[in-house]
Structure formats: C-alpha cells, structure tokens
Amino acid sequence: MRTPALTVRLFPLFAALSFTPVMVPGIVMFWQDNGLDTFEVFVLQAVFAVAVVVLEVPTGMVADRVGKRTSLLLGQVVVALGSVLYALGTGFWSFLGAEVTLAIGMTLLSGADAALLYDCLRQLGRESDFAAIESRTHSLRLASFALANVLGGFIIMHSLRGAMWASAVGPILAVPVVACFAPGRAPQQTRGFAEGFRAYGELTTASLTFVRKHRLVRWFLLFQAVVSGSATWLLWSYQPYMTLVGIPTWAYGVLFAVYNLVAAASSRATPWLLRRFSDGGVFLVLGALQALPPLLMAAFRLPFSPLFVLGHQAVRGLSRPIISSRVLAYTYADKRATVLSLGSLAGRLFFAFTGPVVGWVGARHGLPTALAGQGVALLGIFAILAWEYRRIPPKYRTVKPHVSDEAA
Numbered sequence: 001m002r003t004p005a006l007t008v009r010l011f012p013l014f015a016a017l018s019f020t021p022v023m024v025p026g027i028v029m030f031w032q033d034n035g036l037d038t039f040e041v042f043v044l045q046a047v048f049a050v051a052v053v054v055l056e057v058p059t060g061m062v063a064d065r066v067g068k069r070t071s072l073l074l075g076q077v078v079v080a081l082g083s084v085l086y087a088l089g090t091g092f093w094s095f096l097g098a099e100v101t102l103a104i105g106m107t108l109l110s111g112a113d114a115a116l117l118y119d120c121l122r123q124l125g126r127e128s129d130f131a132a133i134e135s136r137t138h139s140l141r142l143a144s145f146a147l148a149n150v151l152g153g154f155i156i157m158h159s160l161r162g163a164m165w166a167s168a169v170g171p172i173l174a175v176p177v178v179a180c181f182a183p184g185r186a187p188q189q190t191r192g193f194a195e196g197f198r199a200y201g202e203l204t205t206a207s208l209t210f211v212r213k214h215r216l217v218r219w220f221l222l223f224q225a226v227v228s229g230s231a232t233w234l235l236w237s238y239q240p241y242m243t244l245v246g247i248p249t250w251a252y253g254v255l256f257a258v259y260n261l262v263a264a265a266s267s268r269a270t271p272w273l274l275r276r277f278s279d280g281g282v283f284l285v286l287g288a289l290q291a292l293p294p295l296l297m298a299a300f301r302l303p304f305s306p307l308f309v310l311g312h313q314a315v316r317g318l319s320r321p322i323i324s325s326r327v328l329a330y331t332y333a334d335k336r337a338t339v340l341s342l343g344s345l346a347g348r349l350f351f352a353f354t355g356p357v358v359g360w361v362g363a364r365h366g367l368p369t370a371l372a373g374q375g376v377a378l379l380g381i382f383a384i385l386a387w388e389y390r391r392i393p394p395k396y397r398t399v400k401p402h403v404s405d406e407a408a
Contacts, residue, residue: 002069004120007182008133011117014177015137016144018076018109020170023086023163024149025253026156028239031095033160040092044099045236049348049355051103056110056345063112063337065203069183071337072116075108076171076178083168087161111340114324118336120182131325135270138320142267144170146260153253207338210331216396217330219389221343223283224323226381227290227315229350233358233374234294234312240367241297245305255306259313266317273318280389282322287382290315295375298368330396 023030031041063071082101089095114134121127148167155163211218242252273282289311296308324340331339354377362370 002180002182004123004182006180007120008117008124008126010177010180011113011133012137012140014072014113014174014181015141017170017174017177018141019079019106020148020167021145022148022152022155022166023160025152025256026160026163029156030160030164034090034095036092036095044092044095046352047096048099048103049352051100052107053345053348053352055104055107056341056348059104059107059110059112059341062108063115067183068112068116068119068337069178069181071108071112072181073175073178075105075112076175078102078105078108080168080171080175081105083164083171087164087168107341107344110344111337114328114340115337116181118328119333123182130328131274131321132271134324135267135321138317139264139267142260142264142317146257146264149253149256149260153250153257156253157250203335203338207335207342210335211339211342214330214396215392217327217339219385219392220323220326221339221346223286223385224319224343225346225350226378226385227286227319228344228347229354230290230374230378231312231316232351233355234309237294237297237362237367237371238306238309241371242306244367245301245303247303247306259309262310263313263317266314267321268317270318270321274322279326280386283389284386286315286319286322287378287386291375291378291382293375294371294378298372298375301368 028041031044036044059071059075062074078101082098082105085098085101086095089098117134117137118127118130121130121133148170151166152163155166211221238256239252242255247255273285277285293308293311297305300308323343327339327343328336358370358374361373
C-alpha cells in the first residue's frame with residue numbers, strides 16, 4: 001500500500017539508485033574513444049545546460065499540477081532511458097540525444113523529490129524532521145556516488161562502454177521504488193488542455209511574484225544559484241587539475257569516491273551545523289568553503305593539492321538540505337516544487353553566463369589562473385550576498401502559520 005510512512009522509508013533507497021555515475025572517472029575518455037574532441041565535449045554540456053534551463057520550470061509545474069509522484073515516476077523512467085541511450089551511443093549526435101533525454105528526466109525529478117518528501121512528512125505530522133531526513137538522504141545519495149566512482153575506476157580499466165552500461169543499472173532499479181511512493185499533497189485539478197495550460201502560466205507567474213516579493217526566499221535562491229553554478233566550474237577542473245599535479249589516471253576514481261564520501265559525511269552534519277551557528281553564520285561558512293579551494297589549488301600545485309577540493313565537497317553535502325529546508329519553510333504548499341525548480345534554474349543560468357568566461361580564461365591563461373579567478377570572483381559575490389542578507393527586514397524571517405496550506 002502506498003502510504004506516506006512507506007514513502008519516507010523508501011526515499012533513501014530511491015536517492016541511492018536514481019542516478020549512479022559509474023562512468024564519471026572515465027567519461028572524458030569514453031567521449032574521446034568515440035571520436036569527440038574537446039570542443040564537442042563542451043558543446044554537449046552546453047546543450048544539456050540549455051535544455052535544463054528551458055525545461056526546469058515547466059517540469060516543476062508538472063509536479064505541482066499533475067502530481068509529485070507522477071513527475072518522479074516519469075522522470076525516473078526517462079533518466080533510465082537516457083542512461084541506456086548513452087551506453088548504446090557511438091558518436092556526437094547519439095550522445096546529444098542522450099544528454100537531452102537525461103535533461104528531461106532530471107528536471108522532472110528536480111524539486112519534486114524534496115517537495116514529495118516534505119508533503120509526506122507533513123501528513124505524518126513530522127515536517128520538522130525534514131532537514132534531518134533530507135540530510136541523511138542526501139548523504140546516502142553521495143555515498144552511492146562514491147561507491148559508483150570506485151566501481152567505475154575498476155571497470156574502465158577493462159571496458160569504457162561497460163562502465164556506461166553499469167551506470168544505467170541504478171536508474172532502472174529506481175523505477176519500481178518510485179512506483180511504491182504515496183502521491184503526496186493532491187495537485188490542483190484543471191479542466192481541459194487550455195485551462196491546464198493557463199494554470200501552468202498562472203502558477204509560474206505566481207511563483208515568480210512570490211520569489212520577487214519575499215526577499216529572504218529570493219536571497220536563498222540567489223545563494224543556491226551561485227553555489228550550484230560555481231560547482232560546475234570546479235567540476236570540469238577536477239580531472240585536468242589531477243593531471244597537472246601528476247595524479248595517475250587509476251587514482252581518479254578513488255579521489256572522486258573520497259570527494260563523494262566527504263560530501264556525504266558533511267550532509268549528515270547538517271543538523272549539527274544548524275544548531276551550532278545562526279543562519280548568517282551557516283551561510284558564511286558555506287561561502288568560505290566554496291571560495292577558498294580554487295585559490296588554494298592555484299597557489300599550491302602539489303600532489304596533495306586535490307584534497308583542497310574537500311572544502312567544496314563539504315558545501316556540496318550541506319547546501320541542498322540547508323537551502324531546501326529554508327525555502328520550503330517560507331513557501332506556500334502549491335508552489336514548493338516550482339520555487340525549488342526556480343532555484344535550480346537560476347544555478348544553470350549562472351553557469352550558462354559565467355562558464356564560457358571561465359573556459360576562455362583557462363584556454364588563454366592556463367588552469368591555475370582560471371582557478372585563481374574563480375576564487376576571487378566567488379569572494380566578491382559572497383561579500384555582496386552577505387551585505388544584502390544583513391539588509392533583509394526581520395518580517396521576512398517569520399514563517400506564517402498558514403504558509404504550508406494556502407496559496408499566496
């Protein structure tokens with residue numbers, strides 16, 4: 001029987017299986033082995049980013065209007081399909097189709113997962129447990145990534161394509177798990193396609209208006225955009241930097257696994273961090289941990305320097321449960337998935353505008369200069385955000401008693 005309690009119990013398993021990146025340590029080699037050059041690799045990622053930007057909000061509205069469980073189930077099926085298409089792919093155009101398919105699936109999952117968990121906890125009278133459960137779930141997700149990376153390091157020694165097929169196993173197994181989920185809060189019903197289309201537009205407008213007016217929620221989403229967008233800068237620097245400092249190829253999978261384990265442990269530490277620091281202190285810690293690693297990597301190009309990335313991985317583990325819990329607490333129930341999707345959309349847009357600049361600096365002036373530029377830019381951005389945070393009036397920091405049940 002699909003109950004909220006069963007959904008809460010199964011949610012960590014879903015998080016662990018929904019995406020298993022076995023191929024990550026060898027993905028660049030896989031692309032090159034199938035005839036792609038560096039330019040085509042970046043075109044693939046650019047198309048993926050654009051597809052996510054275009055699809056993020058509409059798929060968030062699917063969760064709010066059609067149902068969060070339906071959105072998750074459909075998204076997981078599409079992610080599984082995209083993983084299989086990648087494993088079957090042999091060239092640029094087939095990989096392009098796989099990237100677009102994965103973008104569709106991931107945007108259907110984005111926002112709907114946390115919103116469904118929150119709905120189920122609220123039905124059980126346990127919404128105050130969201131941050132702790134989300135942190136444990138995110139920790140398990142990252143531990144799953146770590147295991148997948150270690151497995152991938154061994155598989156790519158024998159078969160790059162075998163690693164791609166192994167990456168498809170988790171998403172396929174996650175489909176029946178999602179099928180057991182409860183539906184969560186009932187979506188608003190509409191009559192006919194035209195009315196439904198108007199409702200989607202109205203929800204988008206209402207969600208954007210809510211974010212525009214609620215200065216604290218808007219600030220959370222801006223912070224999330226900077227963290228997630230700059231994380232993509234750093235991600236594409238990992239493997240080149242390992243090569244720069246002389247790390248052997250076989251160790252890439254081990255390092256990626258360590259990164260994921262640190263992120264997982266950090267996610268589990270979310271409740272401790274929230275008890276230890278005020279909200280302002282928490283976000284100050286996150287900003288420092290995000291900005292300092294690229295500066296240290298640029299200054300100290302030694303075999304141990306890839307360990308500086310651990311600071312960034314701590315932010316990766318902490319930021320999602322912290323920011324999601326804050327946004328959900330202040331957001332009306334009928335807009336939660338859409339507002340969370342707006343945060344993801346903002347992160348993609350941040351990367352879309354800044355990523356080419358980072359790539360140009362790296363191509364013209366070298367990876368160390370690009371890393372130093374990233375660190376300096378992040379310090380400046382976080383300083384501006386800290387100033388803006390202090391200017392938010394106290395009235396925005398009070399959660400209205402009816403916010404969880406009514407529309408704005």
